[in-house]
Amino acid sequence: MREINKTTGEDKARLRPRTRVNLAPQTLPTHARANASLRGLDEADLAPDVRAAVTRLIGEVDRLNDEAGNLHSRIGELESLADTDPLLPVYNRRAFTRELKRAMAMARRHGLAGALVLVDLDDFKVINDTFGHPAGDAVLHEVARVLNNQVRETDIVGRLGGDEFGVMLAAADEAGAATKAASLVEIIREQDFVLDGRPMRIGASAGVQCFGGEQSAAALIKRADEALYQCKKAKGRAA
Numbered sequence: 001m002r003e004i005n006k007t008t009g010e011d012k013a014r015l016r017p018r019t020r021v022n023l024a025p026q027t028l029p030t031h032a033r034a035n036a037s038l039r040g041l042d043e044a045d046l047a048p049d050v051r052a053a054v055t056r057l058i059g060e061v062d063r064l065n066d067e068a069g070n071l072h073s074r075i076g077e078l079e080s081l082a083d084t085d086p087l088l089p090v091y092n093r094r095a096f097t098r099e100l101k102r103a104m105a106m107a108r109r110h111g112l113a114g115a116l117v118l119v120d121l122d123d124f125k126v127i128n129d130t131f132g133h134p135a136g137d138a139v140l141h142e143v144a145r146v147l148n149n150q151v152r153e154t155d156i157v158g159r160l161g162g163d164e165f166g167v168m169l170a171a172a173d174e175a176g177a178a179t180k181a182a183s184l185v186e187i188i189r190e191q192d193f194v195l196d197g198r199p200m201r202i203g204a205s206a207g208v209q210c211f212g213g214e215q216s217a218a219a220l221i222k223r224a225d226e227a228l229y230q231c232k233k234a235k236g237r238a239a
Contacts, residue, residue: 082095083095085158085159087137087140087141087159088140088141088144088159089144089145089148090144090147090148090157090158090159090165091156091157091158091159092158092159093158093159093160093161095158096156096157096158096159096160096166096168097158097217097218097221099156099158099168100116100156100166100168100217100220100221101216101217103156103168103170103211104211104215104217104220107211108211112170112171113171113172113173113210113211114168114169114170114171114172114210114211115168115169115172115173115174115176115177115208115209115210115211116166116167116168116169116208116209116210116211116220116221116224117166117167117168117169117177117180117181117184117206117207117208117224118160118164118165118166118167118206118207118208118221118224118225118227118228119143119147119164119165119166119167119181119184119185119188119204119205119206120163120164120165120204120205120206120207120228120232121139121143121163121188121202121203121204122202122203122204122205122232122235123203124136124139124162124163124202127139127195127202131195131196135195135196136163138193138195139193139195139202140159140163142191142193143163143165143188143191143202143204144157144159144165146184146187146188146191147165147167147184150183150184150187151167151169152170154170154171155167155168155169155170156168160221164228166221166224167180167181167184172210173210174208174210177208177210178208181206181207181208182206184204184206185204185205185206188202188203188204189201189202189203189204205228205231205232205235206228206231207224207225207226207227207228207229207230207231208224208227209223209224209227
């Protein structure tokens with residue numbers, strides 16, 4: 001068993017490399033870089049004020065290139081933050097729903113299978129009420145880690161709210177999705193938590209719904225949520 005500490009931190013944004021074309025070798029002095037950028041014009045052919053203006057222009061172009069590169073990187077960071085849950089290293093509900101729509105459209109277009117699994121922790125409110133919200137957040141972090149580690153690169157994990165997670169399984173039929181859902185629930189149940197010095201385990205339930213027809217992402221989530229409710233009801237844990 002290991003103590004679960006609350007962790008906070010932002011995911012590192014994926015920065016796309018920027019290719020920059022230099023107007024001249026960096027070792028050249030400013031006036032030489034100006035000549036190199038004039039496509040054959042000799043420095044002697046230019047009046048001093050023109051050469052000075054060209055030099056200033058080249059410096060401004062360099063500055064703008066640097067600013068554009070910084071803005072490009074910042075946009076990538078902001079896009080990542082906008083898609084990430086504020087607490088956990090998984091997609092937020094908006095981003096997860098968007099990616100689910102894309103996956104469903106791709107499945108329809110190419111005749112592929114796919115499924116949505118909703119995973120919800122059992123009696124999670126008791127954890128918050130007994131040990132406090134920091135302990136509850138630590139449990140959610142551990143569950144997010146487990147889900148991320150148990151899916152393929154083509155699958156998607158998101159937090160839909162509270163202690164409910166969504167897992168989009170690409171190229172999964174009904175039997176395969178049901179097997180995977182049962183596996184995720186069992187792995188979560190096997191996790192050993194130590195909360196406030198007390199060892200305990202957390203139960204979980206899952207609802208599964210396969211892609212089908214022209215069904216919308218919202219309708220798919222609703223049907224999976226109904227399946228999740230029936231699962232919790234069967235265990236006597238329905239809200």
